[in-house]
Amino acid sequence: xxxxxxxxxxxxxxxxxxxxxxxxxxxxxxxxxxxxxxxxxxxxxxxxxxxxxxxxxxxxxxxxxxxxxxxxxxxxxxxxxxxxxxxxxxxxxxxxxxxxxxxxxxxxxxxxxxxxxxxxxxxxxxxxxxxxxxxxxxxxxxxxxxxxxxxxxxxxxxxxxxxxxxxx
Amino acid sequence: xxxxxxxxxxxxxxxxxxxxxxxxxxxxxxxxxxxxxxxxxxxxxxxxxxxxxxxxxxxxxxxxxxxxxxxxxxxxxxxxxxxxxxxxxxxxxxxxxxxxxxxxxxxxxxxxxxxxxxxxxxxxxxxxxxxxxxxxxxxxxxxxxxxxxxxxxxxxxxxxxxxxxxxxxxxxxxxxxxxxxxxxxxxxxxxxxxxxxxxxxxxxxxxxxxxxxxxxxxxxxxxxxxxxxxxxxxxxxxxxxxxxxxxxxxxxxxxxxxxxxxxxxxxxxxxxxxxxxxxxxxxxxxxxxxxxxxxxxx
Numbered sequence: 341x342x343x344x345x346x347x348x349x350x351x352x353x354x355x356x357x358x359x360x361x362x363x364x365x366x367x368x369x370x371x372x373x374x375x376x377x378x379x380x381x382x383x384x385x386x387x388x389x390x391x392x393x394x395x396x397x398x399x400x401x402x403x404x405x406x407x408x409x410x411x412x413x414x415x416x417x418x419x420x421x422x423x424x425x426x427x428x429x430x431x432x433x434x435x436x437x438x439x440x441x442x443x444x445x446x447x448x449x450x451x452x453x454x455x456x457x458x459x460x461x462x463x464x465x466x467x468x469x470x471x472x473x474x475x476x477x478x479x480x481x482x483x484x485x486x487x488x489x490x491x492x493x494x495x496x497x498x499x500x501x502x503x504x505x506x507x508x
Numbered sequence: 509x510x511x512x513x514x515x516x517x518x519x520x521x522x523x524x525x526x527x528x529x530x531x532x533x534x535x536x537x538x539x540x541x542x543x544x545x546x547x548x549x550x551x552x553x554x555x556x557x558x559x560x561x562x563x564x565x566x567x568x569x570x571x572x573x574x575x576x577x578x579x580x581x582x583x584x585x586x587x588x589x590x591x592x593x594x595x596x597x598x599x600x601x602x603x604x605x606x607x608x609x610x611x612x613x614x615x616x617x618x619x620x621x622x623x624x625x626x627x628x629x630x631x632x633x634x635x636x637x638x639x640x641x642x643x644x645x646x647x648x649x650x651x652x653x654x655x656x657x658x659x660x661x662x663x664x665x666x667x668x669x670x671x672x673x674x675x676x677x678x679x680x681x682x683x684x685x686x687x688x689x690x691x692x693x694x695x696x697x698x699x700x701x702x703x704x705x706x707x708x709x710x711x712x713x714x715x716x717x718x719x720x721x722x723x724x725x726x727x728x729x730x731x732x733x734x735x736x737x738x739x740x741x742x743x744x745x746x747x748x749x750x751x752x753x754x755x756x757x758x759x760x761x762x763x764x765x766x767x768x769x770x771x772x773x774x775x776x777x778x779x780x781x782x783x784x785x786x787x788x789x790x791x792x793x794x795x796x797x798x799x800x801x802x803x804x805x806x
Contacts, residue, residue: 349722349723349724349725350724350725366724366725368722368724374700374724376724402725406725409726411725411726411727412725412726412727412728413728414727431728431736456727457587458724459723459724459725459727460719460720460723460724460727461585461587461621461703461718461719461720462568462657462698462699462700462701462702462703462717462718462719462720462749463567463568463585463587463588463700463701463703464565464566464567464568464588464658464660464700464701464703
């Protein structure tokens with residue numbers, strides 16, 4: 341039996357680049373914003389992916405998946421031999437929508453656990469880049485150039501600003 | 509019981525007028541009732557602590573629950589202190605001290621969302637700990653509860669944290685614990701940063717916060733065995749906050765031993781005082797409680 345989901349608190353996701361560190365924020369119905377991922381690393385600037393750009397790209401994906409009702413099942417997977425965090429159509433199902441990519445060898449399960457905790461757990465935000473989620477997601481990001489033709493990513497079809505060969 | 513009785517302690521007068529149980533007790537005057545409410549709030553605040561790491565990240569909240577020889581037990585959530593072996597504890601009086609996080613405990617095949625924290629203290633410091641009660645001792649059908657903690661400033665950088673109280677009802681929604689042992693459901697609005705804060709009836713602790721209502725995006729709730737809950741319950745869980753009961757908490761403490769001298773000595777090199785932006789800043793009550801405070805201040 342498919343799960344029947346109540347309306348989520350978030351009505352969308354935005355990239356808030358107005359502060360010193362850009363962040364992907366969930367926007368609640370009351371207009372309040374909850375940071376989900378803070379983008380601190382400049383590691384990928386040389387590849388054309390500044391923190392602001394990564395923030396925009398992944399926020400856009402979160403936002404589209406939310407509107408499409410595809411965030412109910414988030415899982416881990418591998419695409420082009422890289423670990424990824426992605427959406428699935430059902431519990432235990434395969435990846436069908438890329439959220440972001442991790443570096444080779446990184447623990448996708450732990451990253452997923454952290455992401456799911458942000459969904460509902462009432463812990464405080466993380467403000468520094470010393471290894472706990474949020475930022476650790478960012479630290480795990482890779483700028484690997486890869487073909488993502490096997491993944492239905494909204495950025496590939498809905499965003500005209502991103503090269504389709506870049507996997508995030 | 510009327511709506512006002514169930515959800516509002518904003519106005520003592522309204523409560524007394526609309527709640528026959530209270531109004532019919534001639535021995536409790538308005539002033540005395542106000543004093544009781546204030547005393548309860550003070551006790552709740554005295555045992556609720558703010559937790560941060562050495563870098564000043566606001567991790568969440570905790571509650572002082574026991575004071576055996578040599579220190580105090582603080583309880584919080586595993587998800588609050590995950591990855592931390594040593595943290596800083598800021599008490600209601602503003603003391604900022606290092607404490608040790610005990611390694612994760614297992615129950616059945618799934619870990620509880622519970623963390624035990626040892627705060628070494630030197631005598632003759634007064635031991636302020638929560639009065640503990642068990643859900644099984646609660647005879648009222650839908651008792652009013654107060655969730656406490658330190659909501660996080662979501663701006664960056666954080667500007668500070670205020671103690672906060674949110675009132676609501678304890679609801680008998682869970683016949684079996686959920687994933688990570690969550691077995692308390694209540695309508696008080698818990699915010700990010702209040703994880704690990706207390707859930708009280710009066711001044712008696714019945715549990716700690718873990719999850720807030722209104723998840724940010726859809727997901728699945730699972731039971732303690734890891735199976736997805738039924739859709740009807742799943743949807744109800746979206747509109748309540750969830751926590752761990754004192755029965756679960758105290759059971760874990762009974763099975764635990766304070767850290768050894770060697771581990772405690774490591775705290776001497778841990779400097780919490782260099783963090784000042786997360787110092788507690790007085791207290792903030794929700795609409796119900798603040799209205800009550802205004803009235804009692806007259």
